[in-house]
Amino acid sequence: MNNRTETLIPKIGVITDVRIDTPDIKTFRVVTPDGKKAFDHRPGQCAMLSIPGVGEAMFSITSSPTNTEYMEFSIKKCGCVTEWLHQAEVGQNITIRGPYGNPFPVDDVFAGKNLLFIAGGVGLAPLRSVINYCRHYRDRYGDIDIVYGSRSKDDLLDYKEIIDEWAADTGVNVHLTIDNPQEGWDGHVGFVPNYVKELNFDTNKTAVLCGPPIMIKFTLEGLCGLGFDKTQIYTTLELRMKCGVGKCGRCNVGSKYVCKEGPVFRCDELDELPSEY
Amino acid sequence: MRKCSLDSVNSVFAEIAKAAALYIPADRTDGSAVYTKWEEGVVWSKALNTVRSPKDFFFPQMENLMEFRTSGKNIEIVDTRSEAEDFVVFGVRACDVKSFEILDRVFLTDPVDSYYATKREHGAIISMACTRPSETCFCKTFGIDPAEPAGDISCWKTETELFFQSNTEKGAALLAKLEGVTEECTEEAVDAQKEKINAVMAKLPLADVTTEGFGGGKTKDYFNDPAWDELSEACLGCGTCTFVCPTCQCYDIKDFNTGKGVIRYRCWDSCMYSEFTRMAHGNNRLTQKERFRQRFMHKLVYYPENNDGLFSCVGCGRCLAKCPISMNIVKVMKKIGGENK
Ligand SMILES: Cc1cc2nc3c(=O)[nH]c(=O)nc-3n(C[C@H](O)[C@H](O)[C@H](O)COP(=O)(O)OP(=O)(O)OC[C@H]3O[C@@H](n4cnc5c(N)ncnc54)[C@H](O)[C@@H]3O)c2cc1C
Ligand code: SF4
Numbered sequence: 001m002n003n004r005t006e007t008l009i010p011k012i013g014v015i016t017d018v019r020i021d022t023p024d025i026k027t028f029r030v031v032t033p034d035g036k037k038a039f040d041h042r043p044g045q046c047a048m049l050s051i052p053g054v055g056e057a058m059f060s061i062t063s064s065p066t067n068t069e070y071m072e073f074s075i076k077k078c079g080c081v082t083e084w085l086h087q088a089e090v091g092q093n094i095t096i097r098g099p100y101g102n103p104f105p106v107d108d109v110f111a112g113k114n115l116l117f118i119a120g121g122v123g124l125a126p127l128r129s130v131i132n133y134c135r136h137y138r139d140r141y142g143d144i145d146i147v148y149g150s151r152s153k154d155d156l157l158d159y160k161e162i163i164d165e166w167a168a169d170t171g172v173n174v175h176l177t178i179d180n181p182q183e184g185w186d187g188h189v190g191f192v193p194n195y196v197k198e199l200n201f202d203t204n205k206t207a208v209l210c211g212p213p214i215m216i217k218f219t220l221e222g223l224c225g226l227g228f229d230k231t232q233i234y235t236t237l238e239l240r241m242k243c244g245v246g247k248c249g250r251c252n253v254g255s256k257y258v259c260k261e262g263p264v265f266r267c268d269e270l271d272e273l274p275s276e277y
Numbered sequence: 278m279r280k281c282s283l284d285s286v287n288s289v290f291a292e293i294a295k296a297a298a299l300y301i302p303a304d305r306t307d308g309s310a311v312y313t314k315w316e317e318g319v320v321w322s323k324a325l326n327t328v329r330s331p332k333d334f335f336f337p338q339m340e341n342l343m344e345f346r347t348s349g350k351n352i353e354i355v356d357t358r359s360e361a362e363d364f365v366v367f368g369v370r371a372c373d374v375k376s377f378e379i380l381d382r383v384f385l386t387d388p389v390d391s392y393y394a395t396k397r398e399h400g401a402i403i404s405m406a407c408t409r410p411s412e413t414c415f416c417k418t419f420g421i422d423p424a425e426p427a428g429d430i431s432c433w434k435t436e437t438e439l440f441f442q443s444n445t446e447k448g449a450a451l452l453a454k455l456e457g458v459t460e461e462c463t464e465e466a467v468d469a470q471k472e473k474i475n476a477v478m479a480k481l482p483l484a485d486v487t488t489e490g491f492g493g494g495k496t497k498d499y500f501n502d503p504a505w506d507e508l509s510e511a512c513l514g515c516g517t518c519t520f521v522c523p524t525c526q527c528y529d530i531k532d533f534n535t536g537k538g539v540i541r542y543r544c545w546d547s548c549m550y551s552e553f554t555r556m557a558h559g560n561n562r563l564t565q566k567e568r569f570r571q572r573f574m575h576k577l578v579y580y581p582e583n584n585d586g587l588f589s590c591v592g593c594g595r596c597l598a599k600c601p602i603s604m605n606i607v608k609v610m611k612k613i614g615g616e617n618k
């Protein structure tokens with residue numbers, strides 16, 4: 001036996017709840033076998049989940065650190081691990097290790113600022129952690145705007161929580177949009193980047209962007225068009241990961257390992273990196 | 278300093294092998310050398326450059342990380358790590374010794390990789406000054422002195438004798454055990470040997486290769502260099518250069534179902550493979566050019582940027598000798614940055 005700690009050796013996690021969010025996204029609640037949180041984390045950090053024999057994959061911890069009882073992961077079905085998880089039932093054991101990556105600077109840079117969160121699709125997963133953290137410490141932040149879009153109404157993640165809790169908070173404005181018109185939807189229709197331009201936000205905000213690369217690209221252009229400076233905008237990168245600790249050599253963009261120095265980046269920092277993400 | 282006659286080198290090997298597994302470069306029938314576990318009858322190769330680098334001993338091509346037992350919905354994690362046995366790697370060239378400094382900076386920084394760390398603690402390195410460098414050698418480019426190899430114990434070989442100098446506590450303890458088979462000596466013969474080596478090195482074809490113009494902060498300058506197209510054009514993406522390289526450290530983690538449980542193991546991977554960065558929503562390195570560029574930018578720009586200017590190449594020459602299309606890091610260093618370096 002070897003008594004050293006080893007980050008690659010995970011802990012056991014137990015799935016205690018499975019919520020069907022959209023046709024291809026489910027949210028899983030995970031605790032240790034003795035019912036605790038597997039480890040502490042900061043908003044924006046990730047964890048490696050695995051099913052032995054199937055594989056290991058990286059996911060954002062979508063629950064807020066202020067939730068002291070459990071962690072949640074919103075997972076989109078797209079390959080071996082994610083498909084396997086989608087057929088898992090309550091009580092299923094998985095493995096979990098982390099936390100990995102740099103969090104959003106919620107306690108220093110974001111403090112006292114008006115915040116603008118912009119998400120597309122499953123990109124809401126990392127943002128939900130920050131949004132709920134900022135709602136928990138509501139008096140530390142200014143106004144909060146949330147723009148969230150998906151393909152259809154059925155593809156909006158955390159819909160119930162958004163309507164029942166977020167939209168009900170004072171000083172929190174929620175702006176939802178779907179790509180195409182749909183029966184039963186009287187909200188906004190159109191892509192996120194265009195909606196952001198239409199909403200014509202004031203630039204006295206710190207913005208956080210998460211979603212598919214193409215959405216990030218056009219929304220970033222849109223925000224800059226409104227007069228935002230890249231130093232006011234944060235986003236996350238997603239690259240293939242295996243180790244999570246900057247050693248397997250897989251997730252670098254230039255000299256930065258996204259698993260260690262990301263996934264959270266300020267948009268002006270991204271300009272310093274080669275365009276290989 | 279201590280010495281023994283070359284005729285009695287087997288008694289030194291036998292003494293070391295009493296307490297630890299000993300690996301030495303031994304000849305294969307095709308004339309190349311491979312590290313082989315020493316036992317009576319295994320003959321030390323005259324060739325210095327081994328086909329595979331000694332990184333194998335500390336970061337093996339394949340290694341089990343842990344096991345899982347599953348029953349129903351339950352999983353049990355079995356920590357299969359054990360303490361490594363003591364072992365000694367003999368005959369490591371100066372360049373290959375330097376490669377451990379490069380790997381240490383990856384695996385021994387927080388969070389420490391316990392698999393590698395355990396082997397580093399239990400393994401001793403006996404290096405060997407280069408008497409016969411090959412045409413593909415360019416260690417001097419990276420400030421490595423082939424006449425002054427580091428390691429726990431350094432050795433020099435003359436026509437008739439083998440000289441030993443310990444550099445670390447581990448080396449001193451090991452050399453103390455060899456007192457019965459070696460004798461105290463002066464350094465004169467070794468000094469003469471060093472001069473000889475340096476004279477040979479100066480005449481090598483790659484003696485003028487320089488790192489000038491490379492290092493941290495050069496990403497913007499070289500990333501879009503048009504020369505990458507031409508350099509990478511014929512690359513087969515076979516990964517040979519990464520596997521023979523003593524400083525390449527990329528790995529994959531995989532699961533194997535044994536029928537009785539699951540073994541999670543890691544194995545070498547290569548940035549030259551298209552699978553390496555493939556994700557559900559696409560691949561950020563779509564063509565071989567991008568993968569090829571990654572390998573060399575990492576060695577010459579990204580790694581030094583993160584490691585106080587240290588390059589992730591030691592000039593061992595293995596990729597020069599083994600690439601099926603005769604592409605290699607020297608050609609890249611001569612071409613990238615062009616005249617403006
Ligand atoms: C920092 C970070 C945070 C993330 N957060 C989240 C999150 O909160 N929620 C979420 O849903 N996702 C998240 N992801 C993405 C998630 O990690 C991937 O969706 C996950 O790794 C997919 O794993 P998989 O085993 O299901 O897919 P894989 O089986 O690895 O498949 C991925 C894709 O590659 C293809 N593929 C894989 N292997 C092969 C092969 N051998 N041959 C051919 N094709 C192959 C598959 O067809 C598929 O399209 C995050 C990723 C990162 C890096
Ligand atoms: S890049 Fe080539 S010459 Fe340099 S250390 Fe690796 S194998 Fe040796």
Ligand code: SF4
Nearest residue numbers: 512513515516518600
């Ligand atoms: S050995 Fe040569 S052909 Fe093979 S991946 Fe390396 S550069 Fe390409």
Ligand code: FES
Nearest residue numbers: 242244246248259
């Ligand atoms: S995931 Fe291994 S280096 Fe980032």
